[in-house]
Amino acid sequence: xxxxxxxxxxxxxxxxxxxxxxxxQSSQARLxxxxxxxxxxxxxxxxxxxxxxxxxxxxxYKAACNLLEMREQDRPTAIFAFNxxxxxxxxxxxxxxxxxxxxxxxxxxxxxxxxxxxMCPSLTTIRQPFDLIARxxxxxxxxxxxxKVEQNYFIFPTQLVERESCVSPARP
Numbered sequence: 001x002x003x004x005x006x007x008x009x010x011x012x013x014x015x016x017x018x019x020x021x022x023x024x025q026s027s028q029a030r031l032x033x034x035x036x037x038x039x040x041x042x043x044x045x046x047x048x049x050x051x052x053x054x055x056x057x058x059x060x061y062k063a064a065c066n067l068l069e070m071r072e073q074d075r076p077t078a079i080f081a082f083n084x085x086x087x088x089x090x091x092x093x094x095x096x097x098x099x100x101x102x103x104x105x106x107x108x109x110x111x112x113x114x115x116x117x118x119m120c121p122s123l124t125t126i127r128q129p130f131d132l133i134a135r136x137x138x139x140x141x142x143x144x145x146x147x148k149v150e151q152n153y154f155i156f157p158t159q160l161v162e163r164e165s166c167v168s169p170a171r172p
Contacts, residue, residue: 001033001034001036001037002126002158002160003030003034003080003108003110003126003160004033004034004037004038004080005037005041006108006124006160006162006166007078007080007106007108007166008037008038008041008043010078010106010166010167010168010169011168011169012077012078012106012168012169013043013077013169014046014049014074014075014076014077014078014169015034015038015043015049015076015077015078015079015080016049016050016051016067016076016078016079016080017030017031017034017049017050017051017079017080017081017082018051018052018053018060018063018064018067018079018080018081018082018086018090019031019050019051019052019053019054019082020052020053020054020055020082020083020086021052021054021055022052024055026082027055027082029155030080030082030110031050031082034080048070048074049067049076051063051064051066051067053081053082053086053089055082055083055085055086057085057088057089060081060085060086060089060090061089061092061093063086064079064086064089064090064092064093064094065093065096065097067079068093068094068097068099068105069097076105077105077106077169077170078105078106078107078108078166078169079105079106079107079108080108080110081107081108081109081110082110083109083110083111083113084109084110084111084112084113084115084116084123084125085113086109087107087108087109087110087116087123087125087165088115088119090105090107091107091119094107101121101165102121102164102165102166102167103167103170104170106124106165106166106167106169107123107124107165107166108123108124108125108126108165108166109123109124109125109126110125110126110128111125111126111127111128112125112126112127112128112161116161116163117163119165121163121164121165122163122164122165123163123165124160124161124162124163124164124165124166125161125163126158126159126160126161127158127159127160127161128156128158129156129157129158132156136154136156
C-alpha cells in the first residue's frame, strides 16, 4: 500500500505492478494492497498493467518489456516491482527500450537490498525489517521443535526509502 500511495501522491495514475509468484502470500498481500489503494484513490485497475514476474530475472525482464512495449498513451508512468531484483530487471528493460529513468518512468521496489542505493538512479524502495524477520524465524523454529507453533503468518512494519527513481510523471 505504501508504494502505490507514494506513486499516487507524486501524480501517477498509470501504475503497473510486476508481482512475485501467484501462490506467494507476500505477493498476494502486495497485490491486494495495490488494488485497494488504487480503488481508495478512485483509480480503476487496468489488468494490462498487472504482470507476473515470479521474482525471477528472466520472467521479470519479459514482464517489464511487455509493459514498455505498449503504445505510449497506454504505457505506465510508474512500475511497482514487488522486489528489488524485479526492479533491477525493469531498469535493464527500460535502458534497452530507450526509456529514461525517472523522467519517463518511475520505479519503486521492495526489500531495500544492498545494490538498491548504488543503482543509477538510486532505487526508491520499501525497506523490510530483516533483523526482526530473522528473529521471528528463529523463534518459530524453536517453537516448532517444542511443538508450540501458535502463529505462522506475520505482518512486519515497512518503511519507504525515498531515493532518485521516482518523480512526478511527465504525462498524467
